[in-house]
Amino acid sequence: MPTSKANASTAGEAAARPTIIGQLANPTRFLGLTEALMPWLISLAAACLAAGAYLAFFVAPADYQQGDSVRIMFIHVPAAWLAMFCYSLMAVAALGTLVWRHPLADVAAKAAAPLGAAFTLLALFTGSVWGKPMWGTWWVWDARLTSVLVLFIMYLGLIALWRSFDDPGRAGRVAAILTLVGFINIPIIKFSVDWWNTLHQPASVIRLDGPTIHPTMLWPLLIMAAGFTLAFMALHFGAMRAEIFRRRVRTAQIMIAQQRAPAAAPVAGSAVSRSR
Amino acid sequence: MTHLGFILAAYGATAAVFAALIIWVVRDTREQKRKLKQLEADGAVRRSVQMKR
Numbered sequence: 001m002p003t004s005k006a007n008a009s010t011a012g013e014a015a016a017r018p019t020i021i022g023q024l025a026n027p028t029r030f031l032g033l034t035e036a037l038m039p040w041l042i043s044l045a046a047a048c049l050a051a052g053a054y055l056a057f058f059v060a061p062a063d064y065q066q067g068d069s070v071r072i073m074f075i076h077v078p079a080a081w082l083a084m085f086c087y088s089l090m091a092v093a094a095l096g097t098l099v100w101r102h103p104l105a106d107v108a109a110k111a112a113a114p115l116g117a118a119f120t121l122l123a124l125f126t127g128s129v130w131g132k133p134m135w136g137t138w139w140v141w142d143a144r145l146t147s148v149l150v151l152f153i154m155y156l157g158l159i160a161l162w163r164s165f166d167d168p169g170r171a172g173r174v175a176a177i178l179t180l181v182g183f184i185n186i187p188i189i190k191f192s193v194d195w196w197n198t199l200h201q202p203a204s205v206i207r208l209d210g211p212t213i214h215p216t217m218l219w220p221l222l223i224m225a226a227g228f229t230l231a232f233m234a235l236h237f238g239a240m241r242a243e244i245f246r247r248r249v250r251t252a253q254i255m256i257a258q259q260r261a262p263a264a265a266p267v268a269g270s271a272v273s274r275s276r
Numbered sequence: 277m278t279h280l281g282f283i284l285a286a287y288g289a290t291a292a293v294f295a296a297l298i299i300w301v302v303r304d305t306r307e308q309k310r311k312l313k314q315l316e317a318d319g320a321v322r323r324s325v326q327m328k329r
Contacts, residue, residue: 062277062278067278067279068277068278068279068280068283069278069279069282069283071283072282072283072286075286075287075290076286079290114297114300115297118293118296118297121293122289122290122293125286125289126286126289126290129282129285129286129289130282130286132282133279133282231294235297235298235301238301238302238305239301239304241305242301242304242305242308245305245308245309245312246304246308248308248312248322249308249311249312249315251320251322252312252315252316252320252322253315253320255320255321256315256318256319256320259319259320
C-alpha cells in the first residue's frame with residue numbers, strides 16, 4: 001500500500017529529524033547558539049531593569065499603609081519568584097539527567113544552583129529588610145519564611161554535593177535524585193500562605209481571580225520581574241558555558257595523563273628497580 | 277521618602293549580588309578557556325576535532 005509506506009517513511013523521517021532539544025544536546029552547538037543570544041539577553045535585561053527601577057522610584061506611588069517601603073517589593077517579589085523558578089528548572093533538568101540522559105541536563109542543573117542560592121538569599125534579605133519597619137521584626141518562623149530558608153539550605157546542600165564528587169556524571173545523577181526529592185518544597189512555599197496562618201501576606205499577583213495590585217504598582221513589578229528573569233537567563237547561559245569548558249578541561253587533563261602514562265611507566269619501573 | 281535606609285539596603289544588596297554573579301561567571305569562563313587553551317597547546321585534542329582531521 002503506497003499510502004501506508006509513504007506515511008511510514010514520513011514518520012521515520014520525522015523521528016530521525018532532530019528536535020530543538022536534541023540539537024542542543026551537542027555542547028558545541030549550544031556554545032555557538034548562546035554566544036549569539038547572550039548580547040541580546042544582556043541588553044534586554046539591562047533595559048528592563050533600568051525601566052523597572054525608573055517606574056519603581058519615579059512613577060509608582062507610595063503605599064497608603066507601607067509608605068515608600070513598598071518599593072522594596074519591586075525587587076523582593078521577582079527575587080522570590082526566581083528562587084522558586086530556578087529550583088523548578090533544576091527539577092526539569094534532573095528529569096533530563098535521569099530519564100532522557102540529555103548531555104546538557106546536569107550542566108544546566110549544576111550551573112543553576114549557585115544562581116538559585118543567590119536569588120533565594122536576596123529574597124530572604126530584602127524580605128527581612130522590609131519586615132523590620134512593617135512587621136517590627138527582621139524574622140519570624142512562619143511557614144513561608146521557614147520554607148524559603150529550607151530552599152536556601154537545599155541549594156547550598158546541592159552545591160556541596162556536586163563539589164564532593166570528582167566524576168561530574170556521577171555527581172549529576174546523585175544530585176538529580178536529591179533535586180527531585182527536594183522539589184516537594186516548591187508547592188509548600190507557594191501554598192504555605194494558604195495552608196497555614198502566616199504573618200506573610202497571601203499571593204496578590206498570581207491568583208485565579210487576577211492580581212489585586214493597582215496597575216501603577218503592578219507594571220513596575222512585572223517589568224522588574226522580566227528584567228530579573230532575562231538577567232537570570234543570561235547568567236545561567238554564562239554559567240553553563242563555563243561548566244562546559246570546565247568539563248572539556250577535565251577531559252583534556254585525563255587525555256594528557258593517559259598520553260604520558262605509558263612513557264612514565266618504564267621510568268617508574270626503573271626507579272623501583274634502582275631502589276631495590 | 278520614608279524608610280530610605282531600608283530601601284537603599286535592599287537595592288544595594290541586589291546590585292551587589294548581581295555584580296558578584298556577573299564577576300563570577302565572567303572570571304570562571306575566562307579561567308576555564310585559558311586552561312583549555314594551555315592543555316590543547318600541550319597536545320590534548322578533543323575527539324570531535326580529531327575526527328574532523
